Amino acid sequence: MSVSGAQAGTGRVAIVTGGSRGIGRESARRLAADGHAVVVGYAGDRDAADGAVKEIAAAGGRALAVRADxxxxxxxxxxxxxxxxxxxxxxxxxHAAGRIALSAVADLDLAELDALHRTNIRGTFVVAQQAARHLRGGGALITFSTSVVGLAVPTYGAYSASKGAVEALTMILARELRGRDVTVNAVAPGPTATDLFLDGKDEDAVARLAAQSPLERIGTPADIAEVVAFLASPAGHWVNGQVVRANGAIV
Known part of the structure; x- marks a missing residue:
């Protein structure tokens, strides 16, 4: 565990898994800007997690990094x-941590399927289970799906299947927490300019994806973090048991 600007105190507290990079990191920064003390969960890249914590502390926030599978x-x-x-x-x-593997169903190495299942399904279940046990009243659990679940893009079969499971779990947990004053929603981004998404794509491929949206661009981590911040805030507390497809109307 690494700590910067962190001390016990009152106020709202957020845990962000996958908080060392991409959408998770931007969400951690955004929640800290709203006054949350933030636990930046990370899997292995301690330097990146420490960087996220230092960035939050430099802006006057409180954060610490915790390694957790x-x-x-x-x-x-x-x-x-x-x-x-x-x-x-x-x-x-x-819960922004996740894993992706692209392959036609006929060609996918089943070891990769098992790894996807472990991170995306079991990992979401484990985090959701702890959230269900520990979130305080007025709180929020935000999971991550993908707009590809609805778009049915070839080679995304295993990934989309894992995220379909996330959506089902999210909807059920929202109802199981009746009486707790806790919301449970999933955010389903479209193409978003993260290192994970951009890896292996040339400029032409990114341009083709950008052209699919009426807004004529791909999303940014900040776009998605704004949705997360709304769902986490009192202003978004009436939104519950939903999948928010934040994708610029990509079709």
Whole structure:
């Protein structure tokens, strides 16, 4: 665990898995700007996680980095305990950690399917389970799906199947938390300019994807972080049990 600008105190507290890069990192920064103390969860890149914490601290926020494999229930439970011991509790959980593998169904290595299942399905379940146990009233769990679930793009079969499971889990948990004053929603981004998305794509491929949206661009991590911040805020608390397809109307 690495800490910067972090001390116990009152106020809202957020855990962001996958918080060292991309949409997770931008969401952590955005929530910190709204006054949340933030636990930046990361899988392995400590330097990136430390960078996210320092960025938040430099802007006057409070943050700490905690390493946790999201599919490991003991590591995730320890991350929630760290949030409680350092900041007093948990109000928002943003589960942005995920894995992607692209292949035609006929060609996919089943070991890759198992790895996808472990991170995207088991990992989401483990994080959601801890969120269900520990989120305070007025809190929010925000999971991540993908707009590809609806677009049915070839080579995304395994990834889309894993995210379809995330959507189903999200809808059910929203109803199971009746009486807790906790919301559960999924954000389903379209093409977004993260390192994970851009890897292996040339300029022409990105331009073709950008042209599919009436807004004629791909999304940015900041675009998605704004949706996360709304769902995490009191202003978004009437939105519950939904999949928000933040994709610029890509079809």
């Amino acid at each position: 999201v599919a490991d229930e003991h590591a995730v439970a320890a991350m929630f305990e760290t949030a409680r011991s350092e900041f007093g509790g948990v109000d928002v959980v943003v």
